Amino acid sequence: xxxxxxxxxxxxxxxxxxxxxxxxxxxxxxxxxxxxxxxxxxxxxxxxxxxxxxxxxxxxxxxxxxxxxxxxxxxxxxxxxxxxxxxxxxxxxxxxxx
Numbered sequence: 053x054x055x056x057x058x059x060x061x062x063x064x065x066x067x068x069x070x071x072x073x074x075x076x077x078x079x080x081x082x083x084x085x086x087x088x089x090x091x092x093x094x095x096x097x098x099x100x101x102x103x104x105x106x107x108x109x110x111x112x113x114x115x116x117x118x119x120x121x122x123x124x125x126x127x128x129x130x131x132x133x134x135x136x137x138x139x140x141x142x143x144x145x146x147x148x149x150x
Contacts, residue, residue: 068143077136080129093120 068074084090093116100113120126 064143068140071139073132073135073139077129077132080125080132084125084129087125090120090123090125 069078097113097116097120100109100116103109105113
């Protein structure tokens with residue numbers, strides 16, 4: 053029984069990873085992680101988030117955050133992330149009766 057369950061889980065995982073929406077998500081994630089201007093921007097935002105910022109640093113933080121959130125790749129990634137979440141919720145609903 054355990055072997056059969058393990059195989060079913062592996063098959064389900066393969067099917068999920070082969071879904072176009074998941075493939076797009078993974079492609080965009082990898083692309084964003086490979087772009088130094090976005091990763092540097094994200095690091096700077098996180099750094100400013102952790103600080104006890106001055107007014108000037110707060111302005112810089114919001115400016116960088118706006119720039120990051122308005123990047124077309126980031127927008128596309130956020131949209132596809134929602135699609136993947138919805139897809140996984142559907143899978144979860146199908147598996148719940150088990």
